[in-house]
Each structure stands twice: as structure tokens, then as C-alpha cells.
Amino acid sequence: MLSMTSFRMEYPSGQRSVLGPALFNIFVSHKDSGIECTLSKFADDTKLCGAVNALEGRDAIQRNLDRLERSAHVKFNKAKCKVLHMGRDNPKHKYRLGGEWIDSSPEEKDLGVLVDEKLSISRQCTLAAQKATRVLGCIKRSVTSRLREGILPLCSALVRPHLQCCVQLGGPQDKDMELLERVQSPRR
Structure with a gap:
């Protein structure tokens, strides 16, 4: 069973540039230390993935979400944060980012590719x-x-x-x- 949490970062004051995401990734690259799950970053997206076979897996993902929330100098756009539960018999746990619950989604588009909970194309x-x-x-x-x-x-x-x-x-x-x-x- 695998539970994947997908985030989209939002830059302060809404300013975007070609250089912005690269500088942002350099700035936060040291923030990855202590993350137990798989963390992927691309431009203004951050994805956190982890296996959920038991409550320990759920707790590890929640700890990592809390760590990312505390260490981020740029605020997450919580409206764009989604949880994508993948795998058969996935318990579909709920997760929080800050004090807000993150919505679940049956499918998400990532770099132009539509990914669903069954990994079907x-x-x-x-x-x-x-x-x-x-x-x-x-x-x-x-x-x-x-x-x-x-x-x-x-x-x-x-x-x-x-x-x-x-x-x-x-x-x-x-x-x-x-x-x-x-x-x-x-x-x-």
C-alpha cells in the first residue's frame, strides 16, 4: 500500500520568474534533512511519498508534513495540496498541513501526466x-x-x-x- 501526498508551493507576493524556482530549490535543499519519506521537488511543486502498511507509516508521513510546514520559509498553498492514495486495500488515512486537513483526490495531474489511485493510464x-x-x-x-x-x-x-x-x-x-x-x- 502506498499513500502519496502532493504539494504545490506558492511564492510570496505571487511573483514568479524563471530563476525563482531554481533559487528556491537551492535555498530549501538543506531542509530535506530528517525527512523519512521520499521527497521530490520540481520548480514550485513538492511531493512527499511514503508506504503505509501500518500506523507507523501514517505517522511517518504526518511527521514529515509537520517538519516541512515548520521549515518552509515560503508558505504552502493549502488549497492546492492533495493526498493521492494509491494501492490495493489502502487505508486512506487523513493528513493535516498546519491545522488544516488535506483533501483527498482520486487523480492528480503531475508534469502533464494524469496519475490515478490505480496507476491506470x-x-x-x-x-x-x-x-x-x-x-x-x-x-x-x-x-x-x-x-x-x-x-x-x-x-x-x-x-x-x-x-x-x-x-x-x-x-x-x-x-x-x-x-x-x-x-x-x-x-x-
């Missing part, structure tokens, strides 16, 4: 197929020539990247592969 494949279909519709409406030499490069450049991200992300099931292939098949 079916929803990701469905969204990719919908986006690719919309792009195909735009190509169909805006390009007057139906010659293969004109359409094929457009589809390769604009449609295929949406469909390939699902395949490289993980092994889609047969129904997901059929959905992605249906987008590419010519309409009759």
Missing part, C-alpha cells in the same frame, strides 16, 4: 485521443488539399505526439490501444 489515453481528434478536426477544416503529401506531415507533427505520449508513459491496455489507433484510422 486509461483516462490519460482518453484525454490524449480527444485532443488528437480535435487537432485532426482543425487540420480537416483548415487544409483544402487532401493530398497525402500535405496531410501526412501535418498529422505526424501535430497529432502523433499526443498519441505517442500514452504509449511511452506505460503499457496501455488493449482497449486503450484501440482507442488511440481509432484516431489514426481513416474515416470511411
Whole structure:
């Protein structure tokens, strides 16, 4: 069983820059000492992950959340903090950040990838197929020539990247592969 807690940091006064996240990560990199769970940081996101097989696992995650809250010089945006419970028979414990309970979520988007509690990519494949279909519709409406030499490069450049991200992300099931292939098949 695995319980994952995902956070998004918010910078003071709402100012953002390209250099800001890099400087922030350098500034808080020493704050990782004493963290028992897996801690990942990327730009303005911080993720804390830990296995929850017993109450000790739950308590370890809560201790780490408390430590992060105390040591953060930048406030967490608690409205964007979510708990994603993964794994079969997960007890789905509740966690606090400061004095507030963190909401649970059945799925979260992380770096453009939709992660759900079953680690299934079916929803990701469905969204990719919908986006690719919309792009195909735009190509169909805006390009007057139906010659293969004109359409094929457009589809390769604009449609295929949406469909390939699902395949490289993980092994889609047969129904997901059929959905992605249906987008590419010519309409009759």
C-alpha cells in the first residue's frame, strides 16, 4: 500500500520568474534533512511519498508534513495540496498541513501526466485521443488539399505526439490501444 501526498508551493507576493524556482530549490535543499519519506521537488511543486502498511507509516508521513510546514520559509498553498492514495486495500488515512486537513483526490495531474489511485493510464489515453481528434478536426477544416503529401506531415507533427505520449508513459491496455489507433484510422 502506498499513500502519496502532493504539494504545490506558492511564492510570496505571487511573483514568479524563471530563476525563482531554481533559487528556491537551492535555498530549501538543506531542509530535506530528517525527512523519512521520499521527497521530490520540481520548480514550485513538492511531493512527499511514503508506504503505509501500518500506523507507523501514517505517522511517518504526518511527521514529515509537520517538519516541512515548520521549515518552509515560503508558505504552502493549502488549497492546492492533495493526498493521492494509491494501492490495493489502502487505508486512506487523513493528513493535516498546519491545522488544516488535506483533501483527498482520486487523480492528480503531475508534469502533464494524469496519475490515478490505480496507476491506470486509461483516462490519460482518453484525454490524449480527444485532443488528437480535435487537432485532426482543425487540420480537416483548415487544409483544402487532401493530398497525402500535405496531410501526412501535418498529422505526424501535430497529432502523433499526443498519441505517442500514452504509449511511452506505460503499457496501455488493449482497449486503450484501440482507442488511440481509432484516431489514426481513416474515416470511411
